[in-house]
Amino acid sequence: MITGLYGNAFLCRRGPCKCQYARVCTVRAQVIVRAYTHTHKRTNKDAHTNAHTTQDELLPELQDEILIKSTLNHRYWWHEVWAKELETLAGTDDDPFQRMQITREMFGWAVAVSLSRCFGLKSVDSHVMTPVIDMLNHSFESNCAIESNSKGICMMTKHKVQKGTPLTLTYGPHSNAQQLLSYGFVTGDNPHNIFSLTFDVALFTEIINQFGGDVPVPLATWQLQALEKLGIDQTSPAPAANELSGPLSDDPSSAATESRLFSPEMMYLKAHGMPPVDPRLLAGLRVMLLAEDERYMLQLTSPDTWGRWGAPLSKLNEVKVLKALSAIITAFYKGFPSTIQEDKRLLAGLQELLSKQTTPISASSPFQPPSNIDCYELALRYRLAMKQSLEKSLINVRARMKDLGA
Structure with a gap:
């Protein structure tokens, strides 16, 4: 229940x-x-x-x-x-x-x-x-x-x-x-849980190269043109995962008040189902990590096929991409203020506290907002599930690396 x-x-x-x-x-x-x-x-x-x-x-x-x-x-x-x-x-x-x-x-x-x-x-x-x-x-x-x-x-x-x-x-x-x-x-254990992020070339380049990658800085013109074909616009910095952008609008009916959860620029990583990586995210990383002597592969295929899971441009490129994904997921996980283990301990302690208290409901009052402790428990459950989903995404990526012999 x-x-x-x-x-x-x-x-x-x-x-x-x-x-x-x-x-x-x-x-x-x-x-x-x-x-x-x-x-x-x-x-x-x-x-x-x-x-x-x-x-x-x-x-x-x-x-x-x-x-x-x-x-x-x-x-x-x-x-x-x-x-x-x-x-x-x-x-x-x-x-x-x-x-x-x-x-x-x-x-x-x-x-x-x-x-x-x-x-x-x-x-x-x-x-x-x-x-x-x-x-x-x-x-x-x-x-x-x-x-x-x-x-x-x-x-x-x-x-x-x-x-x-x-x-x-x-x-x-x-x-x-x-x-x-x-x-x-x-x-x-929500099978539809996802971790949302936006494609930020500068951020991804920094993370990948810190983990031993070789993304050129800046990207070559042909790479930027390929990213443009994918709809990845780098003319202005994209917000990273879980990053706010801009103040609240003064007009509640404007597009600024629409939920960014469903924004088209958001990409995903998911723990369950296929594909586990947003095709646009996968395609963008493949382009960023494609060697100069492999660029002809982009000319042999159309942009809508560059991000297909299980259909790499080349084995060498795919190994680089999977290592890059592993680095990106690890970096985002380390960016959280607390770990999975810490959240589990906090939740266990909170549940013990909740089991010892009862909150009577007054039939005379129609206004019964949730208490601070109710909201805190929900927040703990939410962020714990989000991190566990990210952890499973990392497991999926590493399993794919193993399949490729990396």
């Missing part, structure tokens, strides 16, 4: 399903639904992501500047919605909350809850709230599925489910960064 910021589970019973954890039940449905409806109708922003209520001082604990920037941008967006639209309507006939005493923090929390629980349905081309169904937790091996049409939505089990078994749905093939940003939880 996976539990998140507003964790809950539905168990299979002979009678009606009952909620095991009742934290969400303390929320006034009126606040959540109206926050969702107003936000979705009054803005052009897609309503399937949300800004988490994590305190600012805990955001650095994620150790992922790209995710931090995305979180701050989403939070900035709903702050602007509140200040420019909703706050001015308070007490008027257009007040979407009908004069309920709603603060900005309550609104942001309600938005986070509602948007993490809405379903995007292609059958009606809209996002909808689905009571009861939205209480099911996520699993990549779910035992339930949903079907929808213009008349409604239906949930059914995929197979016979034993009494007492949690009912689960698959939220989608999301990485932990996407899960945390959109739903407020992370999955331990």
Whole structure:
């Protein structure tokens, strides 16, 4: 069972399903639904992501500047919605909350809850709230599925489910960064986890040459032209992995507030599935490490084939590329403030502390933000899984080197 910021589970019973954890039940449905409806109708922003209520001082604990920037941008967006639209309507006939005493923090929390629980349905081309169904937790091996049409939505089990078994749905093939940003939880061994980075020739050259590589400085004209064909623009320095770029925009509807998690310049390393390396990243490194007397290989093939995993330009070039990838992954791992072992110790100590405390939920208060310790645990789980994914990527690269006899 996976539990998140507003964790809950539905168990299979002979009678009606009952909620095991009742934290969400303390929320006034009126606040959540109206926050969702107003936000979705009054803005052009897609309503399937949300800004988490994590305190600012805990955001650095994620150790992922790209995710931090995305979180701050989403939070900035709903702050602007509140200040420019909703706050001015308070007490008027257009007040979407009908004069309920709603603060900005309550609104942001309600938005986070509602948007993490809405379903995007292609059958009606809209996002909808689905009571009861939205209480099911996520699993990549779910035992339930949903079907929808213009008349409604239906949930059914995929197979016979034993009494007492949690009912689960698959939220989608999301990485932990996407899960945390959109739903407020992370999955331990997430098969869709990736490590995101951008292609920075200067940074990669420095790392590779420090580990005994021989990347020319500067690159030859033919190499720069080949990188340009791959869409790798080096006219301005690209941000390195997990590096922030630029201040928050003053306009919450601008492209600057879009999540950089899904930015086209981002490339990936992944621990599961093929290919384990983004084809553009692999192609770029092959070009950077291609010897002068091998440049003719680029003329014999098209740019869209340069990055195919298992189809090297030459064995010598591929060995250099894999060593370079190993050096880059190692450098990024060493750049984290803490190691996998340190994070595991911190998480174990925190779990022991959590097991000794209980947090009562007040039915009289609809606003129950996650505590500092809840958010810190999520941050630890996220950064630990990210480093473990990077470690597995390194294992994949070294296994490929062994296959080539390197």
